Amino acid sequence: MGRGPSIEARKNATDAKRGKIFTKIIREIGVAARAGGGDPANNPRLRVAIDKGLAANMSKDVVERAIKKATGELEGVEYEEIRYEGYAPGGVAVIVDCLTDNKVRTVADVRHAFGKFGGNLGTDGSVAFMFKKLGVLSFAPGADEEKITEAAIEAGADDVVVYPDDGSIDVLSAPDAFEVVKATMEGAGLRPDIAEITMRADNDIAVAGETAEQVAKLLAWLEDLDDVQNVYSNADLSDAYA
Missing domain, CATH: 3.30.70.980 (YebC, transcriptional regulation domain)
Structure with a gap:
């Protein structure tokens, strides 16, 4: 019976995948900062990118370095x-x-x-x-449908989709309303497993x-x-x- 990959090999593969995710997020942070400035308080796209980085356990130092490179404080590549x-x-x-x-x-x-x-x-x-750009807050199976629906309506979301196969829930919003909807839902104690602005097919x-x-x-x-x-x-x- 053949042996599976060693612990070290699995760790290296995981590290490589994590590194690739980090690279993509760092690029997104850089482009967002270059386009709208390095202050996340005044740059919604940058805020979303930073949140994505922090959710992936990226350190604040790495985030700040990416912003500084994009805004010219440090030397960097333009994407x-x-x-x-x-x-x-x-x-x-x-x-x-x-x-x-x-x-x-x-x-x-x-x-x-x-x-x-x-x-x-x-x-x-x-x-x-064939696609629409929209904000999506995804909640795992077992989330409180009634509470999520009430909070989503209060937050100004466009729709709440409950998937019958596993009971997972998506709260949908216009891209411009994404930040407000996300903040309102989290303020109600409802933290999504995934929060992103994405493209979905009709x-x-x-x-x-x-x-x-x-x-x-x-x-x-x-x-x-x-x-x-x-x-x-x-x-x-x-x-x-x-």
């Missing part, structure tokens, strides 16, 4: 925001948001990923119209079998690219290997 759009197998729409210091490298990596798993890169706007496409396998591999490959910040799709993979 550019780029969005790519395309289709995965089965007609699944995919949006790839990147922060890069080398557009040629990034588009080559993204194009290679789509081609490798049977998809194709599209033109600007080819799939974005309608999902169910894929199964080999197609679903290719879609899942493509999305995972894209998410693992250094220059990629976020990957959004309208794939419903609940029947992935049916």
Whole structure:
């Protein structure tokens, strides 16, 4: 019987994954600070990025260093925001948001990923119209539905979605209202497991079998690219290997 990976190997893999998450958050903090200033009190996008970093156990020193690099107090790299759009197998729409210091490298990596798993890169706007930008506060199964719903209405949220399969709950808001809704919910003692501004598709496409396998591999490959910040799709993979 073969042995699994050693404790050291598993730790190294975990550390590498954690390092990649940190790199993506640091880039987001930098771009937000450069665009809207280094004061999170006056820069909502920076506040969201800092919260994400702290939630991932990033130290305040690392956060402050990223802000100082972005605002010119320390020497740093300047990153550019780029969005790519395309289709995965089965007609699944995919949006790839990147922060890069080398557009040629990034588009080559993204194009290679789509081609490798049977998809194709599209033109600007080819799939974005299928998605909406919104704030999402996600609560794990077992959360108090009644209390969350009351607080969400009070906070000015747009919708509360309860998922019947596991009882998890999402509170949805307009991006501009996200900060207020999040603060109000937390003030009521309701701290979400995940809080983010994201893109969600108007309608999902169910894929199964080999197609679903290719879609899942493509999305995972894209998410693992250094220059990629976020990957959004309208794939419903609940029947992935049916």
